[in-house]
Amino acid sequence: MVLPKESVVHGSQASHPSRATPQTDVQPHELPGLDRLLHLPGCVALVAEHGHRLVTDEARALLAALRKQAVAQQLPASQIAPDVLTTALAQRVLARLQPAMRTVLNLTGTVLHTNLGRALLPEAAIVHVQAMMAQPNNLEYDLASGQRGDRDSIVESLLCQLTGAEAATVVNNNAAAVLLSLAALAKDREVIVSRGELVEIGGAFRLPDVMESAGTRLVEVGTTNRTHARDYEHAICERTALLMKVHTSNYVVQGFTASVDETALATIAHAHNLPMITDLGSGALVDLAAWGLPREPLPQEMLRAGCDVVTFSGDKLLGGPQAGLIVGRRDLIDRIRRHPLKRALRVSKLLLAALEATLRLYLRPERLTQDLPTLRLLTRALADIEATASAVQPALQAALGPLWRVEPVALQGQIGSGSLPIERLPSAGLAMAPVQAKGNGRALEQLAEALRHLPMPVIGRIADDRLLLDMRCLEDASLFLGQIGHLRLCSKR
Ligand SMILES: *Cc1c(COP(=O)(O)O)cnc(C)c1O
Numbered sequence: 001m002v003l004p005k006e007s008v009v010h011g012s013q014a015s016h017p018s019r020a021t022p023q024t025d026v027q028p029h030e031l032p033g034l035d036r037l038l039h040l041p042g043c044v045a046l047v048a049e050h051g052h053r054l055v056t057d058e059a060r061a062l063l064a065a066l067r068k069q070a071v072a073q074q075l076p077a078s079q080i081a082p083d084v085l086t087t088a089l090a091q092r093v094l095a096r097l098q099p100a101m102r103t104v105l106n107l108t109g110t111v112l113h114t115n116l117g118r119a120l121l122p123e124a125a126i127v128h129v130q131a132m133m134a135q136p137n138n139l140e141y142d143l144a145s146g147q148r149g150d151r152d153s154i155v156e157s158l159l160c161q162l163t164g165a166e167a168a169t170v171v172n173n174n175a176a177a178v179l180l181s182l183a184a185l186a187k188d189r190e191v192i193v194s195r196g197e198l199v200e201i202g203g204a205f206r207l208p209d210v211m212e213s214a215g216t217r218l219v220e221v222g223t224t225n226r227t228h229a230r231d232y233e234h235a236i237c238e239r240t241a242l243l244m245k246v247h248t249s250n251y252v253v254q255g256f257t258a259s260v261d262e263t264a265l266a267t268i269a270h271a272h273n274l275p276m277i278t279d280l281g282s283g284a285l286v287d288l289a290a291w292g293l294p295r296e297p298l299p300q301e302m303l304r305a306g307c308d309v310v311t312f313s314g315d316k317l318l319g320g321p322q323a324g325l326i327v328g329r330r331d332l333i334d335r336i337r338r339h340p341l342k343r344a345l346r347v348s349k350l351l352l353a354a355l356e357a358t359l360r361l362y363l364r365p366e367r368l369t370q371d372l373p374t375l376r377l378l379t380r381a382l383a384d385i386e387a388t389a390s391a392v393q394p395a396l397q398a399a400l401g402p403l404w405r406v407e408p409v410a411l412q413g414q415i416g417s418g419s420l421p422i423e424r425l426p427s428a429g430l431a432m433a434p435v436q437a438k439g440n441g442r443a444l445e446q447l448a449e450a451l452r453h454l455p456m457p458v459i460g461r462i463a464d465d466r467l468l469l470d471m472r473c474l475e476d477a478s479l480f481l482g483q484i485g486h487l488r489l490c491s492k493r
Pocket of ligand 1: 173174175176178199201205246247248249250279280281282312313314315323324417
């Protein structure tokens, strides 16, 4: 396949070893020793700034790498000039200090992208986390009595108010919430679930495996497409601990289908003196339909329908930090909270601070589309997204040059994290493709790579022989515009 040769793009940090002019190669014994390197003026300055330990370690590594090149007769003399050595060492030291976790620009079109950290924290939560982490706090201390307190109490009343639950507790994520609820309420007993709801979500969360880990026995009823009330009725016996419903968040069963809704299932469970629990997955706390978005079931509706315990995520549609929220009947929540696993799955003060500040935003629902980034992005006006695409297009076209075409396009984004898997969000962005070579997969891969290697990596997606950048999640075009200058055309391949 023919590449548009001049158009391969690299991030600015990509090195371009010069092979042009043949030079005398450095022999291994001509390399400076560690001591001499560290006494070069630039290196002395590095030690003064960063300390001896880090600079020495990197100097050793640099010399070892140079020695390898020298042994292979591939080290031109220019590479060991003092200023070149100093620069190389400084680069190594700075690279070493770079955190592995970095901010990126999510232009994938998926708002809650699990690989990119799901929900963005609201400003209020960031501020609160910062304040709570810098000082001691009352994480488990009751300021009224001066006695030991319970960390759950920081968010419990808020969660109860927002969902109508009697009680609530929090663990590390929703997978933990399901695991803990089952371990506490159904250990060594049976849990009845419809075959249509045996979910696998990304990252190896498979409901049957979670059940096994919790020490419960899964009893499957119904078929993949149809499960009836009588299927549950027939399966109930003296070993049954509870009936469970799982929200099929990342897929849909369509066509000739039947399932038993929460109200009906709760009625069956309660007639047999059993609890009914629901794993909601995403669990929005407000009805997204109010903003013209597709509907996602709410925990408060599940509780009203008769569910005794509902579990859902903190960093999906709720728009907060990673967390697993468990709300429901007080006696059951108490059993869940007292289980030894709760201690292993408990949340940190960092997470609780973020969660509390996020939940408080829901006390003012009219302001949510401003205050909660997840909802702000999901409800962003199409015209606004298109305007961002237009603002970025000329600079990007100029940077890529005449061999690439950069065009505004209508796109279909998605919510992500399993929410409403088949619903699409009308969105807008830019499509990039080589002008000549049709379907040039390699050029597209190289451009995607160059974008990923920018100081603030830009993540798009390749589809239909184009690299697509969805602008829904780029609220500040200057963030991207500031990166474009770092894209470099590399003409030699
Ligand atoms: C996302 C999801 C989970 C797991 O939640 P995490 O917070 O990612 O651990 C469990 N069940 C369902 C139905 C989900 O959609």
